[in-house]
Amino acid sequence: MEAPQIDQDTELGALSYGESILRILTNDQINEDIAAVTAGIGAVNTRFGIINSLYYDPRRKRLRAKQAGRGGTGTVMRHKGLRAVVVNSSLPRIGANNPVDPMGVKEAGGKLKRVISQMDPKQLRLSLWGTPVLVEYMDRYHLLPVQNYQYGQHPDSSKVFADVFLERYFEKRMPDGCYLGCNLACAKGAEKVRLSRGPMAGKDVGIDGPEYENIAAVTGMGIFDPQFVMEYNWYCDNYGLDTISMGVTASFLMECYQRGFLTEREVGYPLQWGDADTAFRLLHETALGKGFGRVCGQGVKRAKEWVAKQCSIRIAKPIETVMAELNKFAMEVKGLEFSMYIPKESLAQQGGYGFSLKGPQHDEAWLIFIDQIHNELPTFEMKAQALKWFPLVRTWFNAVGLCKLP
Numbered sequence: 550m551e552a553p554q555i556d557q558d559t560e561l562g563a564l565s566y567g568e569s570i571l572r573i574l575t576n577d578q579i580n581e582d583i584a585a586v587t588a589g590i591g592a593v594n595t596r597f598g599i600i601n602s603l604y605y606d607p608r609r610k611r612l613r614a615k616q617a618g619r620g621g622t623g624t625v626m627r628h629k630g631l632r633a634v635v636v637n638s639s640l641p642r643i644g645a646n647n648p649v650d651p652m653g654v655k656e657a658g659g660k661l662k663r664v665i666s667q668m669d670p671k672q673l674r675l676s677l678w679g680t681p682v683l684v685e686y687m688d689r690y691h692l693l694p695v696q697n698y699q700y701g702q703h704p705d706s707s708k709v710f711a712d713v714f715l716e717r718y719f720e721k722r723m724p725d726g727c728y729l730g731c732n733l734a735c736a737k738g739a740e741k742v743r744l745s746r747g748p749m750a751g752k753d754v755g756i757d758g759p760e761y762e763n764i765a766a767v768t769g770m771g772i773f774d775p776q777f778v779m780e781y782n783w784y785c786d787n788y789g790l791d792t793i794s795m796g797v798t799a800s801f802l803m804e805c806y807q808r809g810f811l812t813e814r815e816v817g818y819p820l821q822w823g824d825a826d827t828a829f830r831l832l833h834e835t836a837l838g839k840g841f842g843r844v845c846g847q848g849v850k851r852a853k854e855w856v857a858k859q860c861s862i863r864i865a866k867p868i869e870t871v872m873a874e875l876n877k878f879a880m881e882v883k884g885l886e887f888s889m890y891i892p893k894e895s896l897a898q899q900g901g902y903g904f905s906l907k908g909p910q911h912d913e914a915w916l917i918f919i920d921q922i923h924n925e926l927p928t929f930e931m932k933a934q935a936l937k938w939f940p941l942v943r944t945w946f947n948a949v950g951l952c953k954l955p
């Protein structure tokens with residue numbers, strides 16, 4: 550159908566546009582039977598647009614949004630002229646997929662629930678903390694990608710540990726989760742967070758997240774401010790930007806500035822580590838396709854080529870010479886930005902990043918934890934075997950549409 554026209558501010562946002570569409574289609578009675586997939590203006594203006602899946606959460610009494618699509622799925626969607634996909638279903642929520650063995654499913658679910666409720670409190674405590682708990686682990690083991698992966702930890706990291714988000718932002722009175730009945734319920738969210746920056750400053754919003762990757766991407770820019778993390782999370786979601794690629798590209802450009810490959814003349818303003826106002830300016834310019842944001846929106850691979858060209862003219866050196874230097878800290882493989890782990894001391898994670906089909910993303914081979922933190926893969930052979938079985942298991946979960954965490 551023809552996409553309905555809504556006011557311009559609402560049109561720009563993946564979240565705001567999706568909510569408006571669902572309100573129109575349900576006569577303002579959004580419920581659990583209807584859901585939408587949308588991509589915002591950031592997906593139009595960058596190569597790393599993601600998709601938002603919006604669904605009604607009866608416990609929070611609002612729409613929630615989960616993001617997916619590293620590698621530019623949202624960008625492809627918008628460039629094909631697709632604004633939203635809406636699904637309306639009258640199927641019952643329990644048994645809707647008509648299982649062959651309902652009792653077997655029930656027994657397996659009960660067993661899984663027992664294992665998780667016994668083990669999670671002794672392990673990562675994802676039910677309580679969500680994935681932000683990983684920030685503390687990664688900082689302790691020098692794996693946090695601080696300042697474009699230059700440092701694995703930072704004295705200010707504790708400002709963005711999980712307890713800060715739990716105390717200041719997360720809703721603690723209800724078990725959370727992407728859907729009713731998830732055994733692990735690690736998907737945290739916050740209500741009525743007031744935005745202090747950007748075009749929506751002053752507005753109170755519900756925020757889904759942050760996840761570890763959102764927080765770590767912010768530390769990549771040298772920022773350790775939990776309010777910045779929340780707002781970065783929300784703006785990236787609303788624009789339809791991949792928080793990892795946005796953060797890694799901004800961090801790469803900051804390191805270019807630090808090392809003199811970029812100057813204020815090319816950027817239009819200083820691009821310093823830890824400068825929250827500048828980081829937000831770059832985020833909004835990137836999403837809206839304005840100013841220096843047009844370079845950032847190309848992602849690390851193409852931004853690197855642009856920087857090399859400008860710099861080689863300015864310093865009168867061959868472009869290959871400049872590119873050789875940029876390649877030392879341009880965190881991309883196959884055109885995709887690295888996800889949020891420093892892999893230099895984990896051969897298994899290096900392999901996981903290198904072999905992944907879409908590029909250096911952790912979902913296929915997230916081996917950093919068992920290799921470097923738990924040291925369960927001490928030999929070369931064990932790492933090689935893990936690189937075979939781990940992606941098979943994880944990809945199976947993706948293929949059948951199940952979450953791989955619980």
Ligand code: SF4
Nearest residue numbers: 726727731735736952
């Ligand atoms: S375990 Fe998976 S489905 Fe459950 S809340 Fe976490 S991410 Fe969502």
